[in-house]
Amino acid sequence: MAFIAELWAFIKERKKFWLLPVIVVMVLFGGLLVLAQGSAVAPFIYTLF
Numbered sequence: 001m002a003f004i005a006e007l008w009a010f011i012k013e014r015k016k017f018w019l020l021p022v023i024v025v026m027v028l029f030g031g032l033l034v035l036a037q038g039s040a041v042a043p044f045i046y047t048l049f
Contacts, residue, residue, distance in 0.1 A: 007023075032045055
């Protein structure tokens with residue numbers, strides 16, 4: 001949790017708000033990869049790509 005707070009402080013202080021969409025997309029893709037590893041949802045995720 002400290003990492004997220006420090007990252008937010010960095011983004012806010014340096015005015016690097018363009019990083020937020022990049023981080024959100026990376027987190028979403030990571031979540032999809034974790035979800036696709038061994039669940040029943042995996043075949044449906046593969047059809048997205």
